[in-house]
Amino acid sequence: MGIWILNGQTVAADNTVTKKHFYIENDKIAQVVDAVDGSLPDTSGHEVIDAAGKLVAPGFIDMHVHLREPGFEHKENIATGTRSAARGGFTTIACMPNTRPVIDTVDTVNYILDKAATEGVVRVLPYGCITKNELGRELTDFAALKEAGVIGYTDDGVGVQSAQMMKDAMALAASMGMPIIAHCEDNTLVEGAPVTDGAFAKKHGLKGIPNESEAIHVGRDVLLAEATGVHYHVCHVSTEQSVRLIRHAKQFGIKVTAEVCPHHLVLSDEDIPGMDANWKMNPPLRTPRDVEAVIEALEDGTIDIIVTDHAPHSEEEKEKGMHLAPFGILGFETAFPLLYTKFVKTGKWTLGFLINRMTQKPAEVFGLPYGTLAEGSAADLTIVDLDTEREVLKEEIVSRSKNTPFIGWKLQGWPVVTMASGKVVWS
Ligand SMILES: NC(=O)N[C@@H](CC(=O)O)C(=O)O
Numbered sequence: 432m433g434i435w436i437l438n439g440q441t442v443a444a445d446n447t448v449t450k451k452h453f454y455i456e457n458d459k460i461a462q463v464v465d466a467v468d469g470s471l472p473d474t475s476g477h478e479v480i481d482a483a484g485k486l487v488a489p490g491f492i493d494m495h496v497h498l499r500e501p502g503f504e505h506k507e508n509i510a511t512g513t514r515s516a517a518r519g520g521f522t523t524i525a526c527m528p529n530t531r532p533v534i535d536t537v538d539t540v541n542y543i544l545d546k547a548a549t550e551g552v553v554r555v556l557p558y559g560c561i562t563k564n565e566l567g568r569e570l571t572d573f574a575a576l577k578e579a580g581v582i583g584y585t586d587d588g589v590g591v592q593s594a595q596m597m598k599d600a601m602a603l604a605a606s607m608g609m610p611i612i613a614h615c616e617d618n619t620l621v622e623g624a625p626v627t628d629g630a631f632a633k634k635h636g637l638k639g640i641p642n643e644s645e646a647i648h649v650g651r652d653v654l655l656a657e658a659t660g661v662h663y664h665v666c667h668v669s670t671e672q673s674v675r676l677i678r679h680a681k682q683f684g685i686k687v688t689a690e691v692c693p694h695h696l697v698l699s700d701e702d703i704p705g706m707d708a709n710w711k712m713n714p715p716l717r718t719p720r721d722v723e724a725v726i727e728a729l730e731d732g733t734i735d736i737i738v739t740d741h742a743p744h745s746e747e748e749k750e751k752g753m754h755l756a757p758f759g760i761l762g763f764e765t766a767f768p769l770l771y772t773k774f775v776k777t778g779k780w781t782l783g784f785l786i787n788r789m790t791q792k793p794a795e796v797f798g799l800p801y802g803t804l805a806e807g808s809a810a811d812l813t814i815v816d817l818d819t820e821r822e823v824l825k826e827e828i829v830s831r832s833k834n835t836p837f838i839g840w841k842l843q844g845w846p847v848v849t850m851a852s853g854k855v856v857w858s
């Protein structure tokens with residue numbers, strides 16, 4: 432017995448809309464049929480999902496997430512994190528290695544992959560650390576980590592402070608055809624309060640985080656990427672200066688790609704209501720000018736993809752306040768509705784553009800065989816109700832943590848069914 436998904440609207444990157452039926456067998460899209468003139472396939476003996484009036488998109492791909500397992504299970508674990516992803520319409524997620532222990536050994540990679548296989552509901556792709564314990568002192572065993580199944584190397588959570596260490600990492604990764612994924616932050620330029628050096632900081636008499644602390648690493652690293660030939664991917668781009676450097680590097684044919692998070696696209700420091708740690712993340716919310724710059728960069732292809740940087744932290748931790756709470760906010764469950772409401776409903780972006788940057792494009796950037804509805808591909812699909820407006824409710828959050836500034840927001844574009852590898856994992 433298979434599953435028929437009937438009468439779904441599909442939207443291509445160029446925004447062409449076509450109505451289709453999908454036949455799912457085991458974990459594959461076995462057949463795709465154009466739904467012409469109300470014609471229906473023979474569904475006898477099969478399960479049927481009615482997608483009439485709904486969008487059917489490839490399962491969303493999130494290349495930057497924190498699942499917190501092992502070590503921080505009070506914030507999230509692979510079971511809760513993958514369910515939160517499923518609610519958000521994500522079917523493939525790439526998890527960051529800043530766990531405890533960090534993902535710097537084959538054993539930890541195996542632990543993650545085993546847990547994901549037994550307790551996870553969506554596909555989990557692990558990153559391995561660039562340096563042991565993310566301390567920036569000694570490279571990990573790149574070859575062994577690759578063999579174990581990591582898809583790239585990153586010390587996300589901290590920047591690699593030494594240029595020589597980064598260059599060595601890039602040279603080694605390049606020799607193995609693997610990417611380096613960089614959290615760009617120069618520690619010598621970061622001091623004071625965990626907000627950007629802008630209007631909010633000024634109003635509260637704080638010394639904030641300057642844009643250069645991010646951009647200086649981007650500038651350094653694109654030069655190192657040029658020298659080593661590595662695929663260099665920039666995490667959570669938040670500043671106008673980083674955008675400029677990436678744009679310039681791309682013009683020179685340097686193999687650089689970049690990501691941006693929904694919160695950096697829809698919020699600026701001027702939206703922060705007060706010293707509330709649910710508005711604290713790294714990089715911080717930047718100025719309206721930076722927000723304009725990252726939006727434009729996504730639109731013109733300087734920034735390639737959208738990621739959530741889903742970063743759960745417990746309420747206790749966040750209650751410590753702006754200065755003491757850890758950096759990070761939830762991402763999975765509000766990403767698509769936020770961007771759909773803010774950019775597609777308003778006519779700024781086409782639906783095809785948004786879906787492309789959350790599916791096909793990330794697959795392309797990281798060479799993954801997902802993000803497509805083609806026959807024979809993995810049965811990863813997200814069915815979205817584009818019409819119903821719903822409020823973001825704290826009690827409906829599936830993640831183990833609740834740290835999001837978007838509670839109370841009224842949004843459209845809610846995933847109603849998520850299918851991962853042929854199984855319904857959210858409905
Ligand atoms: N983005 C964040 O604010 N926090 C991330 C770390 C990171 O992505 O750098 C976390 O692990 O909590």
Ligand SMILES: [Zn+2]
Pocket residue numbers: 587588589614666667713714
């Ligand atoms: Zn980071």
Ligand SMILES: [Zn+2]
Pocket residue numbers: 495496497527587588740742
């Ligand atoms: Zn992160």
